Amino acid sequence: MSINFNKYHWFAFYASQQIMPAEIRARSMWNTDIAVWREENGSIHAWKNRCPHRGMRLSYGFIRGSQLVCLYHGWNYEGATAQCSYIPAQPNLKGPKTACVRDFACFEKHGLVWISTVAEAEKEPDFSDFGEAEQTIHFCRSIFVNESPGLVGEILKTSIFIPYGNDLADGAKLKIETSQAEHHQTGANYQAIWQSGRDKKKKTELTCQTEVRNNAILVNHYKDDQGNEGSLIFALLPIDDKKTGVHVLFSGDFSSQSLTSAKRHYAKWAKRMRWSIENRNLQTDSFNPWI
């Protein structure tokens, strides 16, 4: 089964923490350039990144209160309506009705800004399948892979990783001894056995169940025989046919210090995973994200 992306679904567009009040960020989704921004009070909006007046990218503009101001001619657009509310060159003119930016539905959950480019996108995605309490889900980082969204999703569905909590002393290398995967309608089940390079006798078994939710969210429930279990979550963002965003989240109850090292642990894995996907045609040995 391959991952079928459906435009009617919601996609994780940006990490919430990367957009502070009165800031604008932009990136593409389905080849559409989208600006996401916060009013000074923190309210979030996702708009087509183009001023209806002279086509300027709105992401170069700035925020005043609840208004996004285009850098080119200072046209003001009201956050709640996306309608032009003020034209500095003609202060007494009411913004024409046609001067309205295309806006997209958006909301925030699990540290991510979710958007849909289709106005009639149904209810918010179902997060209950994460099987984790909301406060125990942590945003790790976003990576961008130069491969198609379908392929990236397919590879991540059975990706092998070492859960945080395992000892990865300096110089330790992962050697995957066996791995087996069984794909089914809504995901995959798989196991892997790996040994650390330092102690050749020590072997750890990882068992995973990946569920594909809302087509673009992979929830990987993992368990190893060292007593570590939880979820690793990938929220995929289709940027275009050749580029995919992957927002990496993980679950767990951590102290603030171990949360930082858990983030570092999965961030390092995510970076190597990207390298592995982009270079998957090299030696099979290199496909191991821990080497």
Add this chain to the structure above:
Amino acid sequence: MSKIVDPFTLNQWYAVRTENKNGPDRTHRTRLLGVDIICQDDENGQVSIRRLDRTESQDSELPSRKRYGLVWTSLGMPESGIFEMPETEEEGRRHFVWDAVTVKTSGLRAIENFLDLAHFPYVHSGILGEEPLTEVTDYQVERINNEIWVKDCSFHQPKAAAIAEEGIHVNYIYRVPHPFVSILYKTCPLFPEKFDVIALMVLPREEDVCDIYTTASLFDNVNTDVEILHFQQKIFLQDRLILENQVPKLLPLGGRSEVSVRADAASIAYRRWLLDNGLSYGACTG
């Protein structure tokens, strides 16, 4: 040629080099309307220009003229000579020709931006405009001998030119004698009854890439050439940020994809004039 060039665009003169710039072997290569061309100087400084998509037997020689410190050519059959700028001959002016800056957008977007007053307080904030003095008062747009003239523009400018020491009320006249050229006459801070002349001569390399040559004939007895260049560059780079971030790169002539208001009268007149003259190169229909 990547696209059939409309006759209005094809039959114009284009600046392709400054008079004094030359590469090794006294040659200079560039691109005009999607065609590679080469300029070659002989010992006497005469410039011959050839297009490289044709062999010599196929009539590759192009016309060559020198004017306003620039070398001009055409791929078509211009009906007349290069437009006149008689004001530049006035006594006491200093003349500048600045070498091309490549901008990744349609040359038409660059000309339209040059004709625009409303962006001064935002793009050239603190120099050519400043909030809250953002209002563009009504101005006149006329077509005279198939040129566009924009008259009676005025704007408050904190620093209208390198020589300006304080904010002044500046009067502007724009002239568009050519789809890729615009000439600006603006109040000289030194002699308020006189006009400085600044012209944008755009070389469309491709539909969505252009080289912009700027010339100026100014009254300024204080600043050095370099100081004046720096003032010019600062303004230019601020505009380039805008130009390279307008979507689409081609100028929409259909009047549907971009909303206009009265302050855009010059832009609307320019677009209509291009459409009436059958221009399509560097433009789109939206």
